[in-house]
Amino acid sequence: DAGVIQSPRHEVTEMGQEVTLRCKPISGHDYLFWYRQTMMRGLELLIYFNNNVPIDDSGMPEDRFSAKMPNASFSTLKIQPSEPRDSAVYFCASSFQELYGYTFGSGTRLTVV
Amino acid sequence: AQKVTQAQTEISVVEKEDVTLDCVYETRDTTYYLFWYKQPPSGELVFLIRRNSFDEQNEISGRYSWNFQKSTSSFNFTITASQVVDSAVYFCALSERGAETSGSRLTFGEGTQLTVNP
16 A cells, blocks of 8 residues: 555746645545645644535635546646745545544645745 | 644653553544554554453553553553664544544644654
């Protein structure tokens, strides 16, 4: 099992540009989560999906952020337009059942200059 | 609302010392799960343990042990005979069944930076 796969590992972009982060969950996992980690706010949940359907997006900071899960093996988190305050590490995680242990990807370190 | 508190921001010990990382949680749910994750300097989040609210038995895994006490809402983590490779940020987390949905969110504490010096 390859685990949760995120790409890219690092992304540097200029303010105002569109950024797309990608995630491939573990096969068979029906929950997918997007988290953001910053020094100021720690680890915070942005959105999560169950069977490809968004369940709770209350953590999405603002309309500049959007997430999709077109199928069970792929999800994207898009920021448009990006701002320097979006700089953070973005983690994707998947889980087999609710309340089970979550497996996290290696994260995408985003820097917006 | 659920909350996890890790009061120890940083801990520094010398190799072979035992160290306990504290975790206190708040929840109004009777069904919930507690977790510990390790984040080494490389940045990934490594799952260590999951414990459900109905199982208060302590758990031991090698040099790691966990003490779950519902009476004090605590889920503490002890590393015995610490090693330099244990140096990392350790996160305690809580997941409870959402009232409105069938899914749940994982709420993390702020983490404890453990440094083990040789």
